[in-house]
Amino acid sequence: MSDNKNILFSGVGGQGILLASEITAYALLAVGFDVKKSEVHGMAQRGGSVTAQLRYGTKVYSPLIDPGCADIQMAFEMMEAVRYLPYLHQGSTVIVNTQQILPPSVATGQALYPENVLDELRSRAIEVIAVDAFTIARQAGEVRTANVALVGALSVHLPVDEQVFQDIIESRVPERFRAENMAAFTAGRHAGRRQER
Amino acid sequence: MWLSGNEAIALGAWEAGVRVASGYPGTPSTEIMEHLSGYDGVYTEWAPNEKVALEVAIGASFAGGRALATMKHVGLNVAADPLFTAAYTGGRGGLVILTADDPDMHSSQNEQDNRNYALAAKLPMLEPSDPAESRDFLKRAFVLSEQLDTPVLLRITTRIAHVKGVVAGPGERIEAPLAPGVEKHPEKFVMLPAMARRRRLFVEERMMRCRELAENDSDNRIEDGDRRRGFITSGVSYLYVKEAFPEAAVLKLGMCWPLPEQKIREFAASVETLYVVEELDPFLETQIKAMGIICHGKDLIPAIGELNTAIVRRAIDPGRDTAELFEPVVLPPRPPNMCPGCPHRGIFFNLSRLKVFVSGDIGCYTLGFLPPLNALDSTVCMGASIPMAHGMVKAIGDGAHDKVVSVIGDSTFVHSGITGLINSVYNGSAATLIILDNRITAMTGQQPNPASGTSIKGEPAQSLDLEALCRAIGVKHVRVVNPHEVPECRKIIKEEVERDEMSVIIARAPCVLLPELKLRKPVGYYTNIDNCVGCTSCIRLGCPAISWTPFAEGEAEARGYKKSQKGYSQIDEVLCNDCGQCASLCKFNAITRGEPK
Numbered sequence: 001m002s003d004n005k006n007i008l009f010s011g012v013g014g015q016g017i018l019l020a021s022e023i024t025a026y027a028l029l030a031v032g033f034d035v036k037k038s039e040v041h042g043m044a045q046r047g048g049s050v051t052a053q054l055r056y057g058t059k060v061y062s063p064l065i066d067p068g069c070a071d072i073q074m075a076f077e078m079m080e081a082v083r084y085l086p087y088l089h090q091g092s093t094v095i096v097n098t099q100q101i102l103p104p105s106v107a108t109g110q111a112l113y114p115e116n117v118l119d120e121l122r123s124r125a126i127e128v129i130a131v132d133a134f135t136i137a138r139q140a141g142e143v144r145t146a147n148v149a150l151v152g153a154l155s156v157h158l159p160v161d162e163q164v165f166q167d168i169i170e171s172r173v174p175e176r177f178r179a180e181n182m183a184a185f186t187a188g189r190h191a192g193r194r195q196e197r
Numbered sequence: 198m199w200l201s202g203n204e205a206i207a208l209g210a211w212e213a214g215v216r217v218a219s220g221y222p223g224t225p226s227t228e229i230m231e232h233l234s235g236y237d238g239v240y241t242e243w244a245p246n247e248k249v250a251l252e253v254a255i256g257a258s259f260a261g262g263r264a265l266a267t268m269k270h271v272g273l274n275v276a277a278d279p280l281f282t283a284a285y286t287g288g289r290g291g292l293v294i295l296t297a298d299d300p301d302m303h304s305s306q307n308e309q310d311n312r313n314y315a316l317a318a319k320l321p322m323l324e325p326s327d328p329a330e331s332r333d334f335l336k337r338a339f340v341l342s343e344q345l346d347t348p349v350l351l352r353i354t355t356r357i358a359h360v361k362g363v364v365a366g367p368g369e370r371i372e373a374p375l376a377p378g379v380e381k382h383p384e385k386f387v388m389l390p391a392m393a394r395r396r397r398l399f400v401e402e403r404m405m406r407c408r409e410l411a412e413n414d415s416d417n418r419i420e421d422g423d424r425r426r427g428f429i430t431s432g433v434s435y436l437y438v439k440e441a442f443p444e445a446a447v448l449k450l451g452m453c454w455p456l457p458e459q460k461i462r463e464f465a466a467s468v469e470t471l472y473v474v475e476e477l478d479p480f481l482e483t484q485i486k487a488m489g490i491i492c493h494g495k496d497l498i499p500a501i502g503e504l505n506t507a508i509v510r511r512a513i514d515p516g517r518d519t520a521e522l523f524e525p526v527v528l529p530p531r532p533p534n535m536c537p538g539c540p541h542r543g544i545f546f547n548l549s550r551l552k553v554f555v556s557g558d559i560g561c562y563t564l565g566f567l568p569p570l571n572a573l574d575s576t577v578c579m580g581a582s583i584p585m586a587h588g589m590v591k592a593i594g595d596g597a598h599d600k601v602v603s604v605i606g607d608s609t610f611v612h613s614g615i616t617g618l619i620n621s622v623y624n625g626s627a628a629t630l631i632i633l634d635n636r637i638t639a640m641t642g643q644q645p646n647p648a649s650g651t652s653i654k655g656e657p658a659q660s661l662d663l664e665a666l667c668r669a670i671g672v673k674h675v676r677v678v679n680p681h682e683v684p685e686c687r688k689i690i691k692e693e694v695e696r697d698e699m700s701v702i703i704a705r706a707p708c709v710l711l712p713e714l715k716l717r718k719p720v721g722y723y724t725n726i727d728n729c730v731g732c733t734s735c736i737r738l739g740c741p742a743i744s745w746t747p748f749a750e751g752e753a754e755a756r757g758y759k760k761s762q763k764g765y766s767q768i769d770e771v772l773c774n775d776c777g778q779c780a781s782l783c784k785f786n787a788i789t790r791g792e793p794k
Binding site for chain 1: 199224225227228303304327355356359360361362363433436437439440443503505506507520522523524525526528529530531532533534535536561564567568569640641642733736737739741743744745747764771
């Protein structure tokens with residue numbers, strides 16, 4: 001049987017999912033895994049719901065995660081943590097940014113943002129790790145580091161040393177925001193540890 | 198190296214010594230040309246459309262240079278005319294046409310299987326499974342093209358173009374075998390009937406030779422295994438088969454046209470049950486069945502949409518996967534939307550208030566269809582908006598001039614809208630055309646076009662004068678508006694729609710995603726919620742930066758608003774891109790530009 005592991009990134013177009021999934025992929029590559037990542041460009045990127053699918057293991061064939069097979073979901077927005085429920089299984093871990101981005105029907109008053117939406121996950125024996133990435137990023141000194149804070153939270157659940165991630169972040173973010181990104185990553189790691197409930 | 202399929206193809210093109218590459222942006226093919234433009238020694242360009250791109254590549258090949266044309270699947274429809282005759286001429290330098298298909302229509306108006314073009318045009322087609330093969334197959338395609346004097350099609354799909362995987366590095370450029378220069382070969386370059394008839398015979402003979410090559414081609418390989426089930430597959434489907442049935446014997450076809458009949462027969466005879474696994478059409482299956490071979494194919498595997506490992510496994514082994522999946526939870530949908538500050542929004546807001554049929558086109562503005570604007574009534578293909586409006590007006594007859602408006606983006610207009618406008622003027626149309634000129638090909642990620650004033654490398658280039666062009670075509674009424682000034686635009690649109698003569702409105706404002714706009718010092722609009730009367734004028738723009746907060750029972754009065762007020766609007770200053778459309782609509786001084794007080 002294959003030893004492949006699957007990470008589903010979900011969120012809203014423009015949230016920096018691409019960079020976060022790239023950093024994660026390069027970290028896994030650095031420790032010797034085969035890694036494939038699939039994403040969708042074009043119309044889907046215009047403020048809509050977006051995903052990136054990352055698979056790693058000794059040898060990865062398919063670039064796509066099968067339904068029911070995402071081991072970890074990294075959700076950049078609360079409702080988007082629940083939208084891809086059919087990809088999850090009992091015991092999946094969902095790391096979720098507690099930010100809410102209103103979809104058009106909610107913003108125009110035609111629908112309500114669902115309350116306690118993460119209970120949909122908890123009630124199905126899915127582990128939820130809630131991270132306030134926006135606050136972490138602000139405290140790190142640059143609100144645009146929220147995606148790197150989320151990478152920090154994800155990193156504690158992956159078989160990769162912290163230093164490997166730090167080296168990759170250092171090489172892939174603009175120099176003038178390096179300190180802020182490192183601070184966001186470290187704070188994200190603390191926030192990503194398993195939470196007692 | 199860890200590259201996307203598109204990055205790997207760009208690398209392969211550079212390595213293969215490609216001299217000229219031309220394309221038109223189209224998801225999922227766009228990034229090939231973008232990446233290739235970063236390599237030294239390769240001339241790259243964005244062409245106005247795919248037909249032009251392929252003709253440029255044919256010319257480069259005739260001159261002895263290796264040439265590449267890139268396009269998405271529907272782009273090959275546009276380029277089909279030169280394709281079918283280039284199949285006769287062949288070239289001198291290798292000629293490769295890259296088609297990127299989009300199963301599942303992630304960003305396309307249809308789902309077509311371009312393997313059918315290889316069969317119809319009588320051309321070899323290679324089909325890689327992942328980024329590493331994409332690079333290798335592209336290089337191989339150039340060798341094959343020169344060896345057999347034929348254009349070669351390379352077909353990828355979204356899950357190859359936009360998948361990243363490990364690719365051996367670092368890559369080395371080889372110089373192509375021919376030195377470019379002028380040579381005349383009328384017997385193969387001038388396709389008059391007499392010559393074309395001779396080349397027609399050559400095409401058959403060439404495909405025979407290609408079939409022989411395919412029989413011994415190492416990219417058409419048998420991977421031995423359990424012979425109770427045997428799979429014939431190609432492209433990304435191969436990966437799903439390997440993952441679903443790692444133990445089974447597989448015939449992987451790297452060249453999906455022409456087919457190695459002997460190899461297929463031998464493989465089929467060696468397995469108990471034969472399965473053909475392919476995305477979209479039963480292309481291989483039909484050919485294999487025509488050989489008289491019994492196999493499973495589309496009786497089990499869906500012909501619509503993308504495949505994945507689970508679909509393949511469940512189709513062939515329905516008993517094996519028993520785990521129940523979680524049902525989806527009903528959530529408010531999150532469709533794609535025009536960006537905050539998008540200039541198209543103001544035009545569609547105005548059109549939504551006119552009782553007209555809006556004949557639309559392909560681009561970001563197709564999203565004008567979505568609520569709350571609901572202001573786009575048809576989309577078929579690139580450039581169709583203008584002739585379709587003309588056809589509607591002619592079908593309706595007298596008095597139809599104010600019932601139909603067509604909208605088209607600058608890039609789509611240059612792609613294939615101009616001939617439609619010539620037709621409308623020549624044949625006396627009276628439907629107003631609105632050119633949504635945001636200076637860029639936006640949907641595919643801000644590629645410059647002939648109206649943008651820059652080249653693919655960002656260097657200054659001649660910018661097409663759209664007003665002068667429309668006047669030269671014979672449009673007597675050409676007006677330029679700023680789409681962000683919503684009420685002023687509405688006045689002009691109404692005047693032109695009511696006019697019983699062809700008119701063009703150029704709505705000009707740059708895409709907010711242009712790098713130079715994104716780098717501006719951020720200034721935005723903010724709401725003075727004390728002044729908001731809850732009229733929802735701004736809400737109805739559907740801007741992602743504006744949201745509605747409803748009042749609870751009695752809250753309006755408690756906060757000093759009129760009792761009947763239902764809520765208020767608020768602008769998210771982080772999302773706001775400073776277009777001011779909402780402010781131009783607000784009659785209550787509730788929206789102001791600048792820093793919050």
